[in-house]
Amino acid sequence: MSVTESYHKLFTELHTLYNEREAENIADWVFEKLTGKQSWQRRLEPFDLTSEQISTLQQYTLQLLTHKPIQYVLQESFFYGNRFFVNENVLIPRPETEELVKLVVDHFAEIKFRSPDLLEVGTGSGCIAISIKKGLADASIIAVDKSAEALLVAKKNAKDLHTEISFMKMDFLDEAQVSTLKFFDAIVSNPPYIPTDEKKLLSKNVTDFEPGLALFVPDNDPLIFYKQIALFGKKHLNAKGAAFVEVHENYAGEVKKEFEKNGYHARLFKDIYGKPRMIKAILI
16 A cells, blocks of 8 residues: 555544644544654655554554554653653643743753752653753753652663763652752642543543543642642752642642742743743742
8 A cells, every 4th residue: 555545544533533733633643653664754654564563553543543652552642842752641741731831941041050959849741851861961860759660761861861960769749769869959830730520621632541640639729739849949959949830721820829938039930821830939
């Protein structure tokens, strides 16, 4: 079967689940992964798929038609200019989270601090810690996560992308465990922040495949991680240390107040979609 015919067949099937633009983007990603050629190259010089490529395409298609995200099907996601390995043990990196990385890198560039000690809480795929390390080569970074499976993914990404990060298995809500940590110049986190009750509002490709441990918090305490980060920072941040966190747009104001209540000067930043999404809180 020709690459053109195969592409059209996949696009048509995907269009039953996604709008035209989404179906086209997914199909393009699949065929670039499958053939190593971009869409313009495939149009310029059409060719037939090999039997091995056809078999792989059939496997991809079956998974995609269950609403499984393309990133999990291909086991890759792009973030801050790099390709990351991902599977269903970690969240798929989001474009807006790149702005959290930039906030951290820009902060230390502005204050001309070349070698800060950083802690990332809930590292998942490691995309935040690794991307910060790429931007702050002299930084020393410890990244913690409760999930041993997630840490395996993060370690693989750090190795593949040639970055030195210290990974630790830790439940950040466990006081006994976090008390063993040292002092830091900054804490960075994109923690779980979606109340469980909001699960019904999310799409199937999120609820059926992405790890709930990294997404959801109790309905009666949606700020649980931010409270812990703010309190931890009071004890473990160096002078003028800072916390950088991604937040739920509906709770951004409350998170900002939580940091201010604990002695921080907090500032709220909007993401690429104009939603309140990041907070930079400097310990006074």
